[in-house]
Amino acid sequence: MKRRNFLKIAAATLATPALNISRAWAAEPGAPLPIPEVMEIGPDAGNTLDAIRGTHEFIAGAPSETWGYSQDYLGPLLRFRRGRTANISVANRLDEPITAHWHGMHVPGYLDGGPQLAFGPGETWAPELPIDHPAATLFYHSxxxxxxxxxxxxxLAGMIIIDDPEIDDPLPRNYGVNDFxxxxxxxxxxxxxRMTYNLGMMDRMHGFRGDEILVNGVIRPKLTVPAGLVRLRILxxxxxxxxxxxxxxxxxxxxxxxxxGLLNVPLATxxxxxxxxxxxxxxxxxxxRSPVSLVSHDIGMGGMMNGGMMGDRGGSMMMDDRGMMGDRGMMGMAGNSGTTLDIMSFDVGETAPVGPASLPTTLPADAPxxxxxxxxxxxxxxxxxxGMMRGMMGRDGQMMGINGEPYIMDRIDETVRTGETELWRINADMMMRHTFHVHGTSFRVVSQNGRSVDPARIGWKDVVRVQGPTEILLRFDKxxxxxxxxxxxxxxxxxxxAGMMGQFTVT
Structure with missing residues (x-):
């Protein structure tokens, strides 16, 4: 489909008259922030994540069907130590294949947990992970x-913390006290x-956007913190x-x-x-000791024309508060672009400050x-x-791709040599925002949208925003x-x- 025809179809769809259908509930903020239970993962057996079904009341009196790792929604916080082998078992108690991908972790492909390692109902995957990664906050998910x-x-997601016993972490690090x-x-x-995930046309085009913000599975929670320096690990x-x-x-x-992992210096912002x-x-x-709230500007979908015709889910073209074309539909939204979203609130308790009283001027960043x-x-x-529009309407799941090809599991797209540094240049064929992730390594961002960046200020990355030509420098050692x-x-x-994925070997 030619780009101008696509724009005409999208504009015509967005011009559908608005309706006003109210919902029958309101989410109450202020519940205490749950602190995930920690699962210390070491070389001994016995650490098991069970992928299970559950129910969870995000809205009081309205239980939603959920999945989780060893709990009804999300999973425990996994804590690894650099230099140790981490033995962990993942058991599939669901009725479809899953994986456990250690997002951001530097492990070989056969331990990475990508699509090729999916395992079915009743099966268990038990990898032995050699932890060779700097201290960092990572992510795991199917x-x-x-x-x-x-x-x-x-x-099916959760947070990972990697500790490095070889560095002296000068930051707040008392988990659940001043480190959250x-x-x-x-x-x-x-x-x-009840939580729902029904994709409309614009959800498929720009990605799903919900109408409530959760932190650790709770809508707009409250956290009581000590009167001092507090570390927040945000995923x-x-x-x-x-x-x-x-x-x-x-x-x-x-x-x-x-x-x-850590930056070279703390950056004030x-x-x-x-x-x-x-x-x-x-x-x-x-x-x-002042109460305060964490908020976010609603950036919108980040779509075509950088927030223009299709870069905003709000406005008068919304059909209802559930969205056009179905329960979620084409324009499900959570505020208009430019509005403010409430994330969570903080108040200060009577607990005496713990940990460091001030930040160091430099940090022990990993610097290969x-x-x-x-x-x-x-x-x-x-x-x-x-067949773009056919794909959007659900009759062709492989509507997107990279370098003109949708993802195919039995095709290797690139072959990389271990230990060799490469420059990857990523761009998009339409004026769309994307988020590019590379497995198996961390990289330095060299430039974004034609402008050079200071890698030291951005730090080591495994995800980068692509909104114009983007260059990254990377090397694979696994x-x-x-x-x-x-x-x-x-x-x-x-x-x-929808197929915007490729795969590569490292030899």
């Missing part, structure tokens, strides 16, 4: 081809208050939503880590933008040298690979065979499921 979006949405995980997600609910675990985090009183905070699957660690000073690239590869993220290759893909989960 990664089945064509089913990643709904499986993660239902709850924040798994941020948006979810959609039907008129009865954007939404299917597609981009957050622009800030505090409602405009206070300054410090980013101290990104996807791959008043806002933090995270795309899907990105992580950041920040340190906030609550010594003034990549050197100059020996080759360059180009990747174009394609919104359609033939092997991946043809049977269990690494993946590169858009981390808008609906794009990934």
């Amino acid at each position: 990664h089945v081809h064509g089913r990643t979006g709904p499986q993660v949405y239902r709850g 995980p924040l798994i941020v997600q948006d979810r959609g609910f039907d008129r009865s208050g 954007n675990a939404s299917n597609s939503r981009v957050y622009d985090f800030r505090f409602n009183d405009g206070r300054q905070f410090y980013q101290v880590a990104s996807d791959g 008043t806002s933090l933008q995270l795309d899907g699957a990105e992580r950041a660690e920040i340190v906030v000073n609550f010594s003034d 040298e990549l050197g100059d690239p020996v080759r360059r590869r180009d990747f174009t993220l394609n919104m359609h690979t033939g 092997l991946a065979s043809q049977e269990t290759p690494f993946m590169y893909h858009c981390h808008i989960l609906e794009h990934e499921d």
